[in-house]
Amino acid sequence: MQNITTVILAAGHGKRMKSSLPKVLHNISGMSMVEHVIRVAQSVNSENIVCVVGHGKEQVKAQLKDAPVKFVEQNVQLGTGHAVMMADEYIEAGDILVLYGDVPLLSESTLNDFVAMHQKDDNDATVLSTIVDDPRGYGRIVRGSKGFERIVEHKDATPEELDINEINSGIMIVKAPILKTLLKQLENNNEQNEYYLTDIFGLILEQQGKIGVMIAEDDYEVMGINDRYNLSLADEYMQKRIKKKWMLEGVTMISPASTYIEIDVQIGKDTVIYPNSILQGNTVIGEDCIIGPSADIKNSIIDKGVSVKHSTIIDSKVDEKSSIGPYAYLRPKSDIGKHVKIGDFVEVKNSRVGDHSKVSHLSYIGDGEVGTNVNVGCGVVFVNYDGTHKHLTQIEDNAFIGCNTNLVAPVKVGKGAYVAAGSTITEDVPADAMAIARERQVIKTNWSNKYQKKV
Incomplete structure (x- = not known):
């Protein structure tokens, strides 16, 4: 492909969204609308991607701080033609592709076909249409x-x-010298006093x-x-679109309609x-x-052959x-x-x-290092917080580790050691030792007879 500069129009208010968030920052399947547009622009190897911002510009810039884009400002919205004029310094050579920050569904295949048609036919301009x-x-x-x-x-x-x-659709590609010249000829003698790019x-x-005109087969894309x-x-x-992709890659979805998968998730066959x-997020499933039912996994790595049922996993491995589960909760920085x-x-x-190792039920493992082949019994608590600091x-x-044990950090249980059920451990337990930290059982015979009602 020849040199392409993409101009993304993202300055509008979006009043009908009824939101304090700029329209182009609203989320679709794990990514803001404008980020979807930036990603599809990258698929045609744009040399420059220029984002025209206006309403909520500081929020948009903050959201896109790591994106490969340059910003120009349209502080007064005077139409699409005026918006493109703001990017004049980038309209120099090659072709100028105009996309919209609130049109996030355009596919890479459609855009690549569109650009290829424009350049193959040597059009001065090409517009993308659709049938509705x-x-x-x-x-x-x-x-x-x-x-x-x-x-x-x-x-x-x-x-x-x-x-x-x-x-x-409003999406177009125009030879840069032609666009640069014609932008200067646009007039705003209309009811809205705006400069129309069309x-x-x-x-x-x-x-x-x-x-030239290319028809997008799927009207949803525009x-x-x-x-x-x-x-x-x-x-x-x-x-x-996302779920179809993964099913065609060998993933089985029992109920696609009730499953939600964000765009950057990866899933193994x-x-x-x-x-x-x-x-969600950057989750990778082997x-x-x-997975599931009712698994909620975000920004986590799940290796091959893992089972996750009725559980939440966040920022973990x-x-x-x-x-995992049912009903387990892996909070950030859990490494299983x-x-x-x-x-x-x-x-x-x-x-x-x-x-x-096994932590079978009803336990809290916080700020801990658990070795291999360890058994953590029911109701064990890592008492990690002293009110000011967390401890290991x-x-x-x-x-x-026997049932209903409190391990009061900082504390260490050595290799092969046993901790008796019901203990509260405040000192290190040596390797191969047995720790018992509970009151000795006392039995008082015939004690309850004083309190039981006579029948």
Whole structure:
């Protein structure tokens, strides 16, 4: 492809969203709308990606601080033509691709075909259109015997033109020298006193230029998001696209409609995802996993052969062949080894649990290091917080921690050591020792007879 500069129009207010958040920052499947547009622009190897910001510009810039974009400002919104004028310093050579920050569903394949058609046909400008059942409110593409004739806005269309179902998406690509020249010729003599970018097509035809039109097969790809209802439709569409991709890659989804998968999630083949599961952020799921039902996993790495049922995992790692849940909660910085069992109602936070260890139920593992082949009994608590600081609990390999034990950090249980059930451990337990830290049982015979009612 020839040199391409992409200009993304993202300065609008979006009043119909009824939100303090700029419209282009609203989320679709784990990414803001404008970030979806930036990503698709990258697919055509844009040399420069220029984002025109205005309303909420500081929020938009903050959100995109790590994105490969340059910013120009449109502090007064005077139309699409005026917005592109703000990027004049970047309109120098090659082709200028104009995209919209609130049109996030355009696919890489459609955009690449669009750019390829424009450059292959050596068009001065090319517009992306689509066919819709209800074209009300959209500008119509009017064609004649020689192809494209003009774009007519709905309010200006004749009855015959109102019957046209091919609409203008607003997405276009124009040779840079032509665009740079024509932007200076745009006028704002209309009811809104705005500069319309689409007016350049008439100017190109007046100069005997060549304009091409490509029809996007799926009208959803060019749908603009104007309100929360549009946002929900866009998210639903994106979800279908994401889930179809993974199912075609060998992932089984028992109930796709009840599963939510964000765009950057990765899933290995032969993994089965059960209903009501949510996979978010930069989560990576390995092969042959069982995810769900009702698994909620965010920014975590789940290795091959892992089972996660009715559990939440955040910013953590689970190594291969381990079992999580039901009803477990892995909080940030949990690192679970191989062949580990984290059972029901177990909470783990900022801790490493070594290979072949078991924390089967009703325990809290916080700020801990658990070795290999350790058994942590029911109701064990790592008492990690003294009211000011967090402290470390260490359990070395092959240790056994009995039920209802409190390990008061900082404390260490040595290799092969045993801690008796019901103990509160405040001092280190040497390797291979037995620690008992509880009151000796006392039995008082015939004691309850004084308190039982006579029958």
